[in-house]
Amino acid sequence: MHTRRKFIKISSLGIGVTAFAGGMAKWAIGSTSPTNISTGSQSLAFGKKVATYCEVCFWKCAGWAYVTPNNQIQKIIGNADDPQCNGRLCPRGTGGVGMFSDPDRLKTPLMRVTKNGEQTYREASWDEALDFIAKKMKEIAEKHGPESMALFNHGSSGKHFTQLLNAFGSNNVTAPSFAQCRGPRDTGFELTFGESVSSPEVTDIRDTRCMVLIGSHIGENMHNGQVQEMSEAIDKGAVIITVDPRLSTAASKSKYWLPIKPSTDLALLLSWIHVLIYDDIYNKEYVVKYAEGFNELKEHVKDFTPEWAYGITTIKPEQIRQTAREMANAAPAVIIHPGRHTTWYGDDVQRSRAIAILNALLGSWGNRGGIFLKEGIKIPEFPHPAYPNPAWSWQDTLNGRYPLAKESITNTIIEASIPEEGKEHQIKGWIVSGTNLIVAIPLKEQLLKAMQSLELLVVVDTMPMEITGYADVVLPECTYLERYDDLRATAHREPTLCLRMPAVEPLYETKPAWWISKQIGERLGLGAYYNYTDFKEVIDWQLKQVGLTLAEMERIGTKKFARKTPVYIDPNSDYQFKTTSGKIHFYSKELEEAGFDPMPKYTAHDQPEDGFYRLIYGRAPMHTFSRTANNRNLVVLMPENSVWVNPQVAELWGLKKDQYVWLKNQDGIVSNFSVKVRVTERIRWDSVYIVHGFGHHHKPLTYAFGRGVNDTELISKISVDPIMGGTGMRGNFVTFVKDEPKKEAKS
Amino acid sequence: MRYAMAIDTRKCVGCSDCVIACQTENNVPLGFCRDWVVEVVDGTYPNVSIELRSERCNHCDNSPCVRCCPTGASHFEEGGIVLVEHNKCIGCGACIQACPYDARYSHPEGYVDKCTFCIHRVREGKDPACVSVCPTSCMYFGDLDDPNSKVVNMLKNRKFKSLAPEAGTKPQIFYLV
Numbered sequence: 001m002h003t004r005r006k007f008i009k010i011s012s013l014g015i016g017v018t019a020f021a022g023g024m025a026k027w028a029i030g031s032t033s034p035t036n037i038s039t040g041s042q043s044l045a046f047g048k049k050v051a052t053y054c055e056v057c058f059w060k061c062a063g064w065a066y067v068t069p070n071n072q073i074q075k076i077i078g079n080a081d082d083p084q085c086n087g088r089l090c091p092r093g094t095g096g097v098g099m100f101s102d103p104d105r106l107k108t109p110l111m112r113v114t115k116n117g118e119q120t121y122r123e124a125s126w127d128e129a130l131d132f133i134a135k136k137m138k139e140i141a142e143k144h145g146p147e148s149m150a151l152f153n154h155g156s157s158g159k160h161f162t163q164l165l166n167a168f169g170s171n172n173v174t175a176p177s178f179a180q181c182r183g184p185r186d187t188g189f190e191l192t193f194g195e196s197v198s199s200p201e202v203t204d205i206r207d208t209r210c211m212v213l214i215g216s217h218i219g220e221n222m223h224n225g226q227v228q229e230m231s232e233a234i235d236k237g238a239v240i241i242t243v244d245p246r247l248s249t250a251a252s253k254s255k256y257w258l259p260i261k262p263s264t265d266l267a268l269l270l271s272w273i274h275v276l277i278y279d280d281i282y283n284k285e286y287v288v289k290y291a292e293g294f295n296e297l298k299e300h301v302k303d304f305t306p307e308w309a310y311g312i313t314t315i316k317p318e319q320i321r322q323t324a325r326e327m328a329n330a331a332p333a334v335i336i337h338p339g340r341h342t343t344w345y346g347d348d349v350q351r352s353r354a355i356a357i358l359n360a361l362l363g364s365w366g367n368r369g370g371i372f373l374k375e376g377i378k379i380p381e382f383p384h385p386a387y388p389n390p391a392w393s394w395q396d397t398l399n400g401r402y403p404l405a406k407e408s409i410t411n412t413i414i415e416a417s418i419p420e421e422g423k424e425h426q427i428k429g430w431i432v433s434g435t436n437l438i439v440a441i442p443l444k445e446q447l448l449k450a451m452q453s454l455e456l457l458v459v460v461d462t463m464p465m466e467i468t469g470y471a472d473v474v475l476p477e478c479t480y481l482e483r484y485d486d487l488r489a490t491a492h493r494e495p496t497l498c499l500r501m502p503a504v505e506p507l508y509e510t511k512p513a514w515w516i517s518k519q520i521g522e523r524l525g526l527g528a529y530y531n532y533t534d535f536k537e538v539i540d541w542q543l544k545q546v547g548l549t550l551a552e553m554e555r556i557g558t559k560k561f562a563r564k565t566p567v568y569i570d571p572n573s574d575y576q577f578k579t580t581s582g583k584i585h586f587y588s589k590e591l592e593e594a595g596f597d598p599m600p601k602y603t604a605h606d607q608p609e610d611g612f613y614r615l616i617y618g619r620a621p622m623h624t625f626s627r628t629a630n631n632r633n634l635v636v637l638m639p640e641n642s643v644w645v646n647p648q649v650a651e652l653w654g655l656k657k658d659q660y661v662w663l664k665n666q667d668g669i670v671s672n673f674s675v676k677v678r679v680t681e682r683i684r685w686d687s688v689y690i691v692h693g694f695g696h697h698h699k700p701l702t703y704a705f706g707r708g709v710n711d712t713e714l715i716s717k718i719s720v721d722p723i724m725g726g727t728g729m730r731g732n733f734v735t736f737v738k739d740e741p742k743k744e745a746k747s
Numbered sequence: 748m749r750y751a752m753a754i755d756t757r758k759c760v761g762c763s764d765c766v767i768a769c770q771t772e773n774n775v776p777l778g779f780c781r782d783w784v785v786e787v788v789d790g791t792y793p794n795v796s797i798e799l800r801s802e803r804c805n806h807c808d809n810s811p812c813v814r815c816c817p818t819g820a821s822h823f824e825e826g827g828i829v830l831v832e833h834n835k836c837i838g839c840g841a842c843i844q845a846c847p848y849d850a851r852y853s854h855p856e857g858y859v860d861k862c863t864f865c866i867h868r869v870r871e872g873k874d875p876a877c878v879s880v881c882p883t884s885c886m887y888f889g890d891l892d893d894p895n896s897k898v899v900n901m902l903k904n905r906k907f908k909s910l911a912p913e914a915g916t917k918p919q920i921f922y923l924v
Contacts, residue, residue: 075771078880088879252799
């Protein structure tokens with residue numbers, strides 16, 4: 001049995017806490033400016049601009065990194081040719097420079113050692129760290145089979161480690177982006193239309209006449225292309241309808257804000273379906289031509305009247321009817337937005353199905369201003385030997401559950417990592433790349449138990465995130481501004497290719513993921529899968545296959561290709577949807593056969609007890625999850641989160657603006673740190689709201705440590721979606737603790 | 748020539764990209780800013796409204812900062828752009844007191860600093876950094892004397908306001924409402 005993993009604070013080693021690196025230092029904090037530009041007599045001296053695409057979030061906007069003559073990154077500007085950003089990055093993309101210049105970055109490989117009975121990290125050479133990882137991986141393969149290695153990943157680096165695992169003989173690759181985020185939405189749309197709305201979403205927002213947002217807060221979730229298009233739609237006078245217990249930024253731009261009672265969205269959606277059908281204002285021609293199961297749907301929603309929904313949602317019947325008419329008037333140039341983070345209450349696939357059905361009734365899929373048909377560019381894979389066939393894979397960890405999960409579920413991989421007598425499919429080693437599982441995954445106890453049981457835990461990151469404290473080996477990755485990665489090949493309105501290349505040499509001892517993967521692979525005897533010395537050879541080869549060269553891409557950064565297929569459905573064509581029957585499914589036989597409701601039903605969810613408030617979490621435009629909470633360029637805009645409290649609730653509790661309180665959830669869990677109270681009319685009285693990604697408890701994040709509260713630690717109850725395994729996280733309730741609670745010291 | 752800016756509060760989402768773009772373009776020290784975003788919430792739940800707006804120096808026609816500057820560091824450039832010549836500034840801070848918009852700050856190096864309308868970019872025919880980066884394209888920069896400029900076009904067709912008009916400074920940033 002492996003020694004128990006104690007959480008190690010990297011800062012306690014006296015490394016990783018040194019000040020700014022080299023010449024960057026003074027400049028970044030502004031104590032000297034290179035030129036006196038305010039007189040207007042000079043312009044800033046930028047050395048060169050280098051093609052990149054952003055890695056601060058998954059939108060991956062293409063841009064240019066401007067490099068100063070002394071090899072520092074001064075600014076990052078969007079690439080005007082990239083349709084995902086149109087030359088305008090979001091605040092995180094513009095502030096991406098702070099990821100590069102973060103003084104707390106991981107700088108050298110670290111290995112866990114026991115010194116005088118205490119576990120600690122020591123600096124290691126790359127050779128030493130990589131040799132150790134390869135040796136351990138070999139041992140795991142010999143004892144348990146290569147399938148016992150799993151990868152948790154998020155972002156561009158994940159691809160390189162997926163390559164390693166596939167070559168090694170494992171398919172156990174997973175990411176929180178499915179079961180903790182967009183999984184229910186994708187499954188619901190696949191069951192209805194035969195395909196998902198993809199990422200970036202294929203919503204035709206810029207030409208829409210009516211957009212309905214169900215808890216989706218575009219403008220606060222700064223998915224750049226969507227925000228830009230929403231702005232364009234506002235300019236063109238589109239009607240926006242926002243369903244949210246909170247007056248989100250988007251809600252404030254809306255003609256209709258429906259401040260719904262949380263957890264009742266499905267009732268509202270069903271009543272809209274009712275109105276469209278029974279008021280006879282749905283898109284008949286479209287439904288007859290492209291959909292099946294209409295009669296069953298009509299019968300199913302017979303009783304779901306606006307009056308029925310009023311009692312559940314608190315939205316007035318006339319408002320439900322009026323908003324339904326707005327949608328019908330705009331159809332088919334209407335979008336019932338599928339949202340993105342949709343793991344809320346455990347019946348999320350069904351809610352997404354209702355959203356998909358509404359879109360179908362209005363005829364939005366395949367029509368201008370609705371949902372367009374994407375087209376991408378296929379980049380051939382760099383030649384490599386065939387990957388071995390694993391004896392088992394993540395599907396086997398489901399044990400018959402979640403029959404319609406099309407992507408791997410983080411939680412079942414975590415479960416499979418907890419040893420049990422006679423367990424057939426046992427995970428023994430993890431590589432974690434670019435995802436801070438401690439803050440991303442609910443049910444911390446299970447996660448900790450799994451991590452304690454592993455024979456190998458490797459964490460690759462640019463920053464000393466919480467998860468690094470549990471690793472056997474920490475590998476410091478360079479930031480996206482210092483490396484090559486795969487080409488970004490985007491399927492959207494226009495097929496687009498973007499290049500990421502190093503703007504500067506990696507700082508410290510950091511290395512790119514492709515190099516780390518190749519080094520481990522070669523040590524495992526898998527060199528044949530890495531038939532190149534530099535990853536740019538791969539990119540160059542791939543570009544040649546589509547008639548481009550690396551030199552050309554370095555010059556233009558982004559290349560758009562002409563479409564070969566129509567962007568909307570040609571009404572004269574016999575368009576086939578990608579479902580089993582070629583038609584849109586109102587009634588889902590797939591769901592029925594798997595033992596689920598073939599059409600969505602409303603179920604009541606738990607409500608908070610007296611004195612408790614539903615914990616709603618979301619995004620702020622200047623932060624991405626927990627990964628930007630230490631970014632010095634971004635924290636100046638929002639250093640910590642606050643808890644939004646309705647003034648009536650604040651009065652009841654005697655809470656004052658900017659007072660710090662602790663939050664305690666329904667299971668008695670108290671937040672690690674206190675959080676500032678924001679008293680605001682923008683939130684319902686039965687809910688509180690916090691922005692996700694704060695409350696870091698890892699001291700090496702010298703800025704982010706102790707600022708704000710971490711919502712994930714308060715999510716101790718999850719409602720799992722039985723259809724695809726999504727972890728519903730909106731069923732947690734909190735109350736206020738005004739005096740510092742007594743508790744044991746936190747590590 | 749009269750440079751001015753129109754900012755559409757109906758489109759601004761308050762993301763503050765303008766603030767970071769200004770910071771990286773002009774090397775503004777972290778912790779200080781030449782522009783910032785204001786959120787005004789009005790009403791009682793559920794009848795609530797929000798106004799979001801990006802604020803900065805108003806490059807006023809009747810600038811108290813220029814008038815009160817003892818050394819002439821604060822001055823007008825072409826198109827009415829108000830600038831501080833760092834070398835002439837003694838950091839006395841009179842202008843900071845005089846400005847009704849709180850648009851100026853003391854730079855750690857001892858002079859007063861503020862928005863320049865990115866005059867170094869404007870002279871190259873480009874928009875200021877904040878305008879050029881805004882994801883919602885809610886800011887328009889241009890010459891009020893040019894009838895074809897976007898800013899004139901917006902002001903002709905939309906309702907607008909300026910901040911603290913009662914101060915009599917004749918501000919040149921207009922908010923479309």
